[in-house]
Amino acid sequence: MTKISPSLRATSLSQHNASVVFANIFYNGPITQREISRISGLSFTTTAAIVSRLKKRGIIERSIESSTNGGRPAALYRCNPSYRYVMGIEAQHDKLYLIVSDLAGHVLSRSTTPFDKKIGKDGFLDLLLQAVKNLIDSFKGQSTRFLGVGIGVGGLVDPKDGSVSILSHLPDWGNLSLKSIVEGEFHLKVFVQNNSDAAALGELRYGLGRGKRNFLFINVKDGIGMGIVLNGELYMGTSGTAGEFGHITVDDHGPVCTCGNVGCLETLTSVPALVQNAKKSITQGVTSMIKEIAGGDLNAITFPVLLEAAKQEDKLAYKLFTDVGRYLGEGIVSLVNLLNPELIIIGGDFVQAGDLILEPINDVLRRQALELPRKAVEVVFSKLGESASALGSVVPLVEEFVASPLSK
């Protein structure tokens, strides 16, 4: 057993106590010193000493309100959200979406950098590093406030070293460590994770998942990703890849998927699947105003075009949305039976389709899911919009700060 010297023990104990006090203020604030002491089991004197240190450093501040619970008003403390900033990035299939937020998840600044799908690995890295630099530069004189950069990518990520083995939009990616590349450039702590895992964390801390124990975030864009929260924590599986919902086989004779298999869920229900089905039906002669809305060009049919057609009550557009909703619903039935979640949050492009997608999903759920788990679950759309992944990608950095507030 390692012998711990008294001074070392004292240091780690005081760091531990500081993290306990700060975590109570960060997650439960505004809160009084007496309440922190009661919840944490630390003495009032120890709590007051730590509160004083945190306040002196500007990490916490007195709230404007005060607690009048049981007599003399007591000061309430809360985290000073602008003590540190974090940058969150989602690398989407056609653009980089960046935000800077404070410790409370308020978005202070955002930027979007579109890119061509043929950009390649080097072009993508140049663009990413430049976009990060531009955003940091826009916070003139405040760069020391940055805790780090969180990145969510559509691909398989090893959470230990931030290496990305597949980046879905860049076939020439190889197995690079995005974490080391960005850390080396900016000397900031970098955390890389899958974009759907990041979005689930974003929902857990700042969105509809707040206070929920078991929920799933289904990200529908070019493909389908999923983030799983079980018992209040992100579940990542043995290799960190849990949640590849888009690659479950639903049709043995279905279309070939980007993963090499046949009939994966995302070949039947995703934005490209929807567009492909529209083109196929029109080519086969189905009457519809879709082509007309697309300016007469079959190749100009996009997700917004299909949405517009459905809004104008085009029968084919309506059927196409119903079909993808049903396929997604069938996948969701399996998730509900398997995991018994209380909430399923759908994010990504399908949010804009609203009831066009939600009604067939709920219809399939009502008919096919087991009664008990079905009664316990609600399917909703994310309200974080495009920010879910970027916001969630910074959560691990903020949590690390909460665990050792006086060392940063």
Ligand SMILES: [Zn+2]
């Ligand atoms: Zn697949």
